[in-house]
Amino acid sequence: MNKILARFGFLYQYIVSSIGFLPTVISVFFSLLAFFLLYLERHGLSERLLDNLPFMIITRGSTANMILSTISTGIISLTVFSFSMLMIVLSQATANFTPRVIPGIITRKSNQVVLGLYLGTLIYTLIIMVNIRSESYSESLPGFAIFLAMCLAIVCLAFFVYFIQGISQNIQIETLMEDIYEQAAASLKREIEEDTKAQLETIVAHGTWYPILSPQTGYLQSIDTQAVTRLCRKHNLVLDFVQPLGNFVLQGVPFARVNRPLPDSVAWVKELQAHLNFYREERSDLNYFFGIKHLTESASKALSPGINDPGTAKKAIDYLSALLALRMQLTDEKVICDENGEARLRFAKDKFDEILHQTLAPIRLYGKSSSTIVVQLLQLMRSLLYQVEAYPHLLPVLQRQAMLILFDADQEVCNPGDREKINESVKTLNQLEVLPEPLPHLKAPSLILA
Known part of the structure; x- marks a missing residue:
């Protein structure tokens, strides 16, 4: 039934x-x-x-x-x-x-x-x-x-x-990006409200796990958490999804694991499959990461030589900064307990450093020669650093990404005036005094005006 x-x-x-x-x-x-x-x-x-x-x-x-x-x-x-x-x-x-x-x-x-x-x-x-x-x-x-x-x-x-x-x-691209942002932000806020901060680090690190093979090929987008929790409680086990929801899984490849052997794993997987939902469409209202991904792709496409629309890219970066600031509030895993308070489900999430790298890397690639895009990326880092005090474990991640932005800018931006503008943004970041080490300035030769 x-x-x-x-x-x-x-x-x-x-x-x-x-x-x-x-x-x-x-x-x-x-x-x-x-x-x-x-x-x-x-x-x-x-x-x-x-x-x-x-x-x-x-x-x-x-x-x-x-x-x-x-x-x-x-x-x-x-x-x-x-x-x-x-x-x-x-x-x-x-x-x-x-x-x-x-x-x-x-x-x-x-x-x-x-x-x-x-x-x-x-x-x-x-x-x-x-x-x-x-x-x-x-x-x-x-x-x-x-x-x-x-x-x-x-x-x-x-x-x-x-x-x-x-x-x-x-x-219009502004309307599309606003819709994507609102859907992804709503999804993130739901995740934040449901985030109990519970963890299973001891069980995950030291327990014995038995793999569960994917029953079909596709993008695992969502599950019926209440039904799966009851299923796990019925068999007195913990189910750990080793891949974040939204990832592509192949039939016959491990996508989850349980902490105890199953007497009839085939029948149990069939029962589990009834509560799994595979979508082919990347819906940002179901998974916030898809919204971040779509905004990143929009910014990268806008910076391509055939389009060359830095204004759209800057607006996409603004929306990304707001979504990344929300993502900082989430833990890297989600644990769901049953009625008795016992942990039954664990979902691995895309780690913040991976999300930040996948977001900034393509924009850096296409916009590293544009001083306005570099300054906008540093402004994104500044927005995140304003809120990082409550999440000190993310400071090394932000430090590394800021250094990567400056490394690409140092290689590609040659105009002395543009390098000075970038250095002004670097100075603003250093004045926050939250990074483990101050960011280096770009060497900018003085302008000689005739």
Whole structure:
């Protein structure tokens, strides 16, 4: 029973997050609305409205057919045009931004509502049109239902204008990066709230562990922690995921381990698999590291010679500094206990030094010859150093990354004026007096002005 509920839970998440969820719901609603109005029409709705609101009721069958045919063909054309334009915009955006930020545009709720309104209006119109041509309405037309179809067509035109405006705004890289940041920050804050600071260092270092092979290939994005905790308690064991969630795992390769042997490991792994969720999409709302990764890729793409957009890169670095400051508050592992307070689950996390290196390394590579990017990276380090007092174990990590930034700048930045600007940022960092050793200044020859 638990396996069935777990599968239904993952299926529910997949359906709700799908681009077709809202359009399907809206289309079903419009279909039910059409049948409900036809039911009311059979009980004299239009006849009663004809006396009080005659301008709302269509009385001629040829006029009704012409109106509904025009609406249906117009909505089809509107739908094709809208989403053809969306595909063109997305293809252009893919060439300028990292492709992994594009799915967020398609799955926006506003775009799904517009698509659902188009499809719902089309289905509603077709249902009414079919019933007009039936013998049931040889004497009396569903006039109010036809009038409502006209109103829905006008609403579709208004939403078309809204769709054009929304796409023009949502495709901007600033909007995309802000959405990525907000999703990743929300994910990080949830992690911080759930972080109990508990550790299993003694068991991990000195205990005997038995590997668990991955039941399938893919990106392990999330698990049903409550169900897996109950499963571990049932067998009185501790389950340790040796790879952070979001990593790619291969079938048959160890991805977790338990602290005691299992009598029937195959059956236990099958039971565990029912509570594991494998995604192919990198969703920053589920894993904050994907948000950091997408912002890093956006900054690197902006610094590439073909695009050369340092302003976008600087904004991405600002968002990264905020996310990294939040990440400093997390421990490098997550331990979940059962109802009795006994540790049952342990998740290894991407260590802060690894995250910081993977974030700064590509930006340093593409921006090391630009003094503005180097200064912006040093500003990121300054923001982190302001908050490092509560996390002194991270000081060597920040010291090393600052030295790497200066090493690349010393090799690539040749202009004396640019080197002086970098040295001013270095001086600001040293004035904080938190680093184990002061950062060295770049040798900047004096400027000779004629």
